[in-house]
Amino acid sequence: MMGIYSDLLFLLALTPYAICQKVSGQLSNPTLQGPEKVKLNETETISCIASSEKLSILYSLYRGKTLVQVQNISTSEPANFSVSFHSQTDGGTYKCKVESDDAMQTKYSNSINIIVLAPVLGVSITSVPDPPVLKVHDKLTLNCLVKQGSGVTYQWYFNKQELLSNSSIKINQSSLVIDHVDLKDTGDYQCKANNQFNMTTFSIASNSTEVIVKVPASNPDILADVNFVNKDGMYLTIRCLSHEGTLPIVYTLYKNTSFVSDYYAESHREGQFIVLESYTDKLGTFKCKATNGFEPKYSNGLDVDLSVKLTSNPDPPIQGYQVTLNCSITYQTTGFYTWYFVHSENNSTESTKQNQFTHIASHPGRYYCSINGQTSNWIQVLGQDSSFQTVTVAVSVAVTMLLILVLGLICYCISQKAHRCNID
Numbered sequence: 001m002m003g004i005y006s007d008l009l010f011l012l013a014l015t016p017y018a019i020c021q022k023v024s025g026q027l028s029n030p031t032l033q034g035p036e037k038v039k040l041n042e043t044e045t046i047s048c049i050a051s052s053e054k055l056s057i058l059y060s061l062y063r064g065k066t067l068v069q070v071q072n073i074s075t076s077e078p079a080n081f082s083v084s085f086h087s088q089t090d091g092g093t094y095k096c097k098v099e100s101d102d103a104m105q106t107k108y109s110n111s112i113n114i115i116v117l118a119p120v121l122g123v124s125i126t127s128v129p130d131p132p133v134l135k136v137h138d139k140l141t142l143n144c145l146v147k148q149g150s151g152v153t154y155q156w157y158f159n160k161q162e163l164l165s166n167s168s169i170k171i172n173q174s175s176l177v178i179d180h181v182d183l184k185d186t187g188d189y190q191c192k193a194n195n196q197f198n199m200t201t202f203s204i205a206s207n208s209t210e211v212i213v214k215v216p217a218s219n220p221d222i223l224a225d226v227n228f229v230n231k232d233g234m235y236l237t238i239r240c241l242s243h244e245g246t247l248p249i250v251y252t253l254y255k256n257t258s259f260v261s262d263y264y265a266e267s268h269r270e271g272q273f274i275v276l277e278s279y280t281d282k283l284g285t286f287k288c289k290a291t292n293g294f295e296p297k298y299s300n301g302l303d304v305d306l307s308v309k310l311t312s313n314p315d316p317p318i319q320g321y322q323v324t325l326n327c328s329i330t331y332q333t334t335g336f337y338t339w340y341f342v343h344s345e346n347n348s349t350e351s352t353k354q355n356q357f358t359h360i361a362s363h364p365g366r367y368y369c370s371i372n373g374q375t376s377n378w379i380q381v382l383g384q385d386s387s388f389q390t391v392t393v394a395v396s397v398a399v400t401m402l403l404i405l406v407l408g409l410i411c412y413c414i415s416q417k418a419h420r421c422n423i424d
């Protein structure tokens with residue numbers, strides 16, 4: 001060793017120019033050679049050669065930017081890289097780099113593209129949106145993915161029937177697009193990926209993906225039913241109903257913006273809530289929310305107010321004539337209406353299921369009604385005699401005035417006559 005080194009040093013000292021020429025001996029761009037296509041699990045040789053007079057060259061093999069292997073070759077032989085293709089990601093663009101051992105020169109080879117042939121494997125569907133639950137007219141995109149497979153062709157199936165591209169369904173190999181879905185597009189979608197490998201046809205179907213197309217729930221209507229009232233409490237039925245929207249719909253009831261409960265409407269469109277409240281005339285504001293997978297929709301606020309209003313036709317009622325009384329409330333109820341007739345000599349009550357009562361106003365007095373513990377305003381029936389009295393008073397006053405006027409006139413005439421007589 002020492003001998004070689006001293007010899008080298010000797011040469012260096014004697015012929016610096018010649019040595020320089022040799023050390024800086026130009027490294028050419030290397031040439032990379034390898035297969036274009038390989039089968040999965042095969043091991044192939046990729047060789048790289050750079051012509052140089054150098055004693056030692058460092059060869060590096062890259063796939064893309066990844067260093068795969070390094071070889072230090074001290075002859076003019078090509079570097080032979082033995083590469084195993086265990087997956088399709090082992091395919092791609094290969095390149096080799098050569099460096100002189102003093103790292104003074106670096107050159108790159110041509111690049112070669114290696115395709116890994118593999119049977120198709122691992123077929124699945126992805127969707128946009130995910131999960132594939134859509135409103136009518138929304139856009140659906142399905143993609144068929146394969147974990148592995150070269151030169152794959154695809155087929156699409158809807159409820160087991162093969163789908164072909166048409167103006168509404170666009171199929172392009174691994175992608176299926178429906179720009180505006182309709183309710184009839186609800187169903188199972190499946191793709192099949194096929195390829196040839198080692199003279200054999202491989203064909204693998206994905207699991208099926210269930211696409212759901214729905215009509216969004218419309219703003220629900222809200223109604224209150226008062227079912228039972230006593231001093232301790234009251235039962236209400238609050239009904240919520242979205243006239244449109246694919247079932248199931250989940251209704252949520254709020255009272256004064258606080259959550260009360262949920263109702264899952266699956267076989268019937270209407271949601272019903274039984275609410276127990278302590279007795280009060282103003283129960284607050286009830287509101288329903290309807291959701292079936294999209295933006296929630298709200299009802300109007302319903303003020304449940306037990307107050308009662310009595311109206312009559314004619315207004316005011318006339319004694320001796322028929323009068324129709326209306327007892328109005330802002331909610332629905334199964335309760336009974338009680339009608340009160342208060343007269344000076346005979347008080348009576350009536351009970352009806354309807355909110356209307358027709359009656360002959362035979363006596364002067366007051367009418368009112370009540371339901372669910374709340375009493376209405378009252379309406380008065382004026383007595384006919386009292387109006388007669390008014391007329392009588394008015395007539396007597398008028399007659400008296402007339403009498404005074406006539407008497408006055410007579411007196412005046414008499415006095416005028418007397419005066420005239422005196423002159424004469």
Ligand SMILES: *[C@@H]1O[C@H](CO)[C@@H](O)[C@H](O)[C@H]1NC(C)=O
Nearest residue numbers: 039040041086117118119197
């Ligand atoms: C490749 O090798 C893996 C295991 O190393 C094996 O499961 C697979 O079946 C092989 N594929 C082919 C196409 O030979």
Ligand SMILES: *[C@@H]1O[C@H](CO)[C@@H](O)[C@H](O)[C@H]1NC(C)=O
Nearest residue numbers: 055056057058072073074101
């Ligand atoms: C390559 O081999 C030469 C001689 O065999 C040695 O001097 C050099 O250090 C080696 N280079 C690397 C990077 O291994």
Ligand SMILES: *[C@@H]1O[C@H](CO)[C@@H](O)[C@H](O)[C@H]1NC(C)=O
Nearest residue numbers: 045047073075077078079080
């Ligand atoms: C690389 O392979 C070629 C051809 O098979 C052979 O001639 C050469 O010697 C090999 N290179 C090395 C460094 O073994």
Ligand SMILES: *[C@@H]1O[C@H](CO)[C@@H](O)[C@H](O)[C@H]1NC(C)=O
Nearest residue numbers: 158163164165166167168169
């Ligand atoms: C497209 O094909 C689907 C499924 O076969 C079918 O339901 C739809 O009506 C077709 N659309 C048109 C515009 O032909």
Ligand SMILES: *[C@@H]1O[C@H](CO)[C@@H](O)[C@H](O)[C@H]1NC(C)=O
Nearest residue numbers: 165170171172173174175177
């Ligand atoms: C199918 O998709 C490919 C690649 O995405 C595209 O180049 C081609 O134009 C598409 N063909 C049709 C008919 O849309």
Ligand SMILES: *[C@@H]1O[C@H](CO)[C@@H](O)[C@H](O)[C@H]1NC(C)=O
Nearest residue numbers: 039040041042197198199200
């Ligand atoms: C290719 O097919 C041959 C014969 O059909 C079989 O012997 C061989 O194992 C197959 N190779 C692979 C990688 O599947």
Ligand SMILES: *[C@@H]1O[C@H](CO)[C@@H](O)[C@H](O)[C@H]1NC(C)=O
Nearest residue numbers: 122123124125205206207208
């Ligand atoms: C396909 O479905 C089966 C059973 O439902 C499940 O075990 C498997 O993971 C699914 N495969 C994929 C790719 O989702």
Ligand SMILES: *[C@@H]1O[C@H](CO)[C@@H](O)[C@H](O)[C@H]1NC(C)=O
Nearest residue numbers: 255256257280282283284285
């Ligand atoms: C509901 O809100 C109204 C007005 O904000 C209020 O008067 C009422 O007391 C509230 N009711 C309950 C039960 O909280």
Ligand SMILES: *[C@@H]1O[C@H](CO)[C@@H](O)[C@H](O)[C@H]1NC(C)=O
Nearest residue numbers: 311312313324325326355356
């Ligand atoms: C009384 O109620 C009925 C319906 O319940 C309504 O048709 C009618 O107009 C009402 N009459 C009055 C005077 O309020």
Ligand SMILES: *[C@@H]1O[C@H](CO)[C@@H](O)[C@H](O)[C@H]1NC(C)=O
Nearest residue numbers: 341342343344345346347348
């Ligand atoms: C009818 O009821 C009123 C008050 O409700 C009362 O003042 C009146 O005396 C009652 N009349 C009779 C005859 O009971």
Ligand SMILES: *[C@@H]1O[C@H](CO)[C@@H](O)[C@H](O)[C@H]1NC(C)=O
Nearest residue numbers: 341343345346347348349362
């Ligand atoms: C009191 O009124 C009711 C109903 O209007 C009537 O049936 C009853 O005979 C009346 N009684 C008297 C004493 O006038």
